[in-house]
Amino acid sequence: MINRVILVGRLTRDPELRYTPSGVAVANFTLAVNRPFTNQEGEREADFIQVIAWRKLGENVAEYLKKGRLAGVDGRLQTRSYEKNGRRVYVTEVVAESVQFLEPKGARTSEQAPNESPINDDPFADGGDPFASGDPI
Known part of the structure; x- marks a missing residue:
């Protein structure tokens, strides 16, 4: 059997x-993951997915x-x-086995002031080869 989830959000x-x-x-934590299509108004919708990270991974995430x-979650x-007020409540969530931090620490977030300049984290911006490190693909 296979039970594997990979998310970026x-x-x-x-x-x-x-x-x-x-x-x-x-x-x-909750990840907002964009759907690959737009709705009738031309807007992108997102799914809000609950994620759990245990032990050291959980401490690092926090x-x-x-x-x-x-972030990327695998x-x-x-x-x-569980039972709550006499009713059965069902929960579906992703149990993280690894979490990748996909932005540099100083990257602009939605909570930064608008006059702060964002960090360009495009690996192709300077014409460099992002695979030149020799890391296996």
Whole structure:
């Protein structure tokens, strides 16, 4: 069986870091992922996907990712349910196995002042080869 999810999107809020009673770190955040098409008004819609990151990965996410930052998540889909006020509540979420921070630390976010200049993180901007590092593809 295969259960694999790969997402790229922007955080809708700062990650929330908590610890289980046994001391295991867990971070929760939501990614807004654009759909690949526009609606009838010509606007792009997005899906808001809940993500969970456990242990050191969760601590790193909580420390380095903030609202509006671009992130890539590789993980698995998980469904669970619980009882609330006599009703069964179902939750679908992505359990992250890795999270990539896709913008440099100083990159412009939606919360920066409009007169601040954005950092150009286009690897092709100076004509350089982004694959010249020798890293395998």
